[in-house]
Amino acid sequence: MxxxxxxxxxxxxxxxxxxxxxxxxxxxxxxxxxxxxxxxxxxxxxxxxxxxxxxxxxxxxxxxxxxxxxxxxxxxxxxxxxxxxxxxxxxxxGLIDGHVHITFEGNPMQRLQMVQFDSADMAMKGAGFARKTLMAGFTTVRDVGADSDAVFALRAGVARGDVVGPRILSSGDTVSITGGHGDRSQGYSNDVAHVLTSPSICNGADDCRRAVREQIRRGADHIKIMATGGVLSNTLTGTEQQFTSEEMEAIVDAARKMGRDVTAHAHGKTGIEAALNAGVRTIEHGTYLDDTTVRAFKKNDAFLVPTPLAGATVAGWAEDPNTFLTSAQRVKAARVGPLMQAMGTRAYKAGVKIAFGTDSGVSRHGDNAKEFALMVATGMSPAETIRAATVIGSENIRMQDQIGTIEAxxxxxxxxxxxxxxxxxxxxxxxxxxxxxxxxxxxxx
Ligand SMILES: [Zn+2]
The missing domain is CATH 2.30.40.10 (Urease, subunit C, domain 1)
Structure with a gap:
């Protein structure tokens, strides 16, 4: 001594x-x-x-x-x-899923439910999904797109102990352009579309600052943007960049000034790069990433949530002759879904920081852990996949001082x-x- x-x-x-x-x-x-x-x-x-x-x-x-x-x-x-x-x-x-939609689950009735369910119904659905998620070993989830009133009420209910579920961090409604991937009014009659439009839909840099501030006022823990088109929006507008770079820069700036991170849904290379250049912390999906985008990830020290389970799920739906997908959804699901596994391998080999996230709500809640085997198939070791769902997952959501390891x-x-x-x-x-x-x-x- x-x-x-x-x-x-x-x-x-x-x-x-x-x-x-x-x-x-x-x-x-x-x-x-x-x-x-x-x-x-x-x-x-x-x-x-x-x-x-x-x-x-x-x-x-x-x-x-x-x-x-x-x-x-x-x-x-x-x-x-x-x-x-x-x-x-x-x-x-406890496991961390960095990408869920806890208040809904893909099903043949979903386009009807959009006009049947109000926020309270979705919160009740979410309570059931939250229980399944926790019982599957996921003690923290980051919700990246849900009806704001529903998911914020569910988050509070879990925190109070009224509802059994994982700790929930939530963006509420996604920030998106009119007609973009996050505009859930697509494909409905004009009357209905007006009702379904969310205040988080924005156009132009100033309006997008407003949308960010409004989401934060309503209770968003982080801001989720739809940087590119996506598979399950009912429109054939591709999967490349949708927000302008100027809009994304305004979003990140407005969010940062109020202490919030921005995470971006992005498939196409143009949108991934524009979102990273604007300063988002995380890219969700990242389907078409390549060497240039990998460099942008590293320069920004950004995270990738590769969601291979979502890719496998939508690819399966696209192949199903009796699929409930609309024709626009099916075209995109068939094209994008099968690419996500190979993207995971590219990202892993290139050394991108990978956080676990399933897009549950596309896949079934409670099946979150099916993603581990898909990540192993991209070349990761089982230990690395578990690290992605604990240590790296906690860093992605800035909770590394509280969760992610077992230590005093x-x-x-x-x-x-x-x-x-x-x-x-x-x-x-x-x-x-x-x-x-x-x-x-x-x-x-
Ligand atoms: Zn998602």
Whole structure:
């Protein structure tokens, strides 16, 4: 022990004495205890190891190597509120899905539901989807496009504990041009289109600043823009750039001035580059990225959320002879869907920062983990895909100080999967046995 260590120990002992505590009980507390033979505290970095995790309230208080018994902990003066034996399981940080639409799910009735459902109906649908998502091991989601009233009410309901679901960050309605990918009034009669138009539709730089500010006033955690055309809008307007560069620069500037990041839906190369040049933090999809766009990603230190599950889902719909897609949707789904897997490989090989995001709402809520196998098929290792859904996922949404790893001081978002997902990543699809969010257990099988 060095001289300074002696001094530190002496000071600690003096503080303990001043508080009327003995040396062993100076850190005594009431803890919930999790034990496992396979903790992966930082996916992609740490090797699985036996561990004992001590939780105080909604936070991780201590992570110890090896399985420390109740007797030993009580001998240290601690009170144990509850203990969970997760031997035979791999314990991971709660998963983060960076791209969901939690209030709806693709189905043959969806174009009718647009005019049947009001915001309250969509919030109720969202409550069901939120429960499925949490039970699948996803403790945090970033919603990137939903009816604002519905999703903000759902976010608040989950935060209050009224609704069982993951922690939700949300953009509310997407910011888009008239007739663009985010204009949900396409293909309806003019009367209906006027009703379906959202205040987040904007044209021209000043109007787009207004739309951003309005979304923030309504409660947006981040701003989602439709930089290019997209697959599921009912219009044959391609998948290249839609906003002008001037509009995107105004959006990013207005958002930054109010402390919000911008994430951009973008398939076509022109739109990806214009969005990155405007300063967006994240690109969603990125289907046509190439060497030039990769350079723009790196220059901006931007994230890619590649959504291969969305690509696979829409490609499947396009092939279905009885598909519910409109003809415009089907043309684009058949063209774009099958390209997304190869794009994932290009992005991974080029070293782009990849955060996990499924576009659930296109695919089914609760099936989010199906994306892991698709990411492995792009060349990533299972550990790297889990890192994308934890460490990198938390950085993408600027929550890396609170979630994404299992370490002292972070929120107690912890899941356990039966078996070893580093051997078989599909175990994450159907073998999630334990889910804790914010220190509360929601699943324990
Ligand atoms: Zn989406």
């Amino acid at each position: 060095s001289q300074s260590d002696h001094v530190k120990k002496k000071i600690a002992a003096l503080i303990g004495t001043a508080l009327g505590l003995t040396a062993t009980s100076a850190l005594a507390g009431t803890y919930t205890v999790l034990r496992t033979d396979r903790l992966i505290a930082e996916p992609g970095e740490s090797e699985p190891s036996p561990a004992t995790i001590l939780l105080a309230g909604n936070k991780i208080a201590d992570v110890r190597i090896g399985q420390v018994s109740d007797d030993v902990l009580e001998g240290e003066g601690h009170t144990l509120a509850a203990s969970y034996d997760l031997t035979g399981h791999t314990v991971l940080p 001081g972070k929120l107690a978002d912890i899941i356990a999967v039966k078996g070893d997902p580093l051997e078989d990543v599909t175990l994450l699809e159907n073998s999630i046995a334990f889910v804790m969010k914010d220190g509360k257990v929601f699943k324990n099988e």
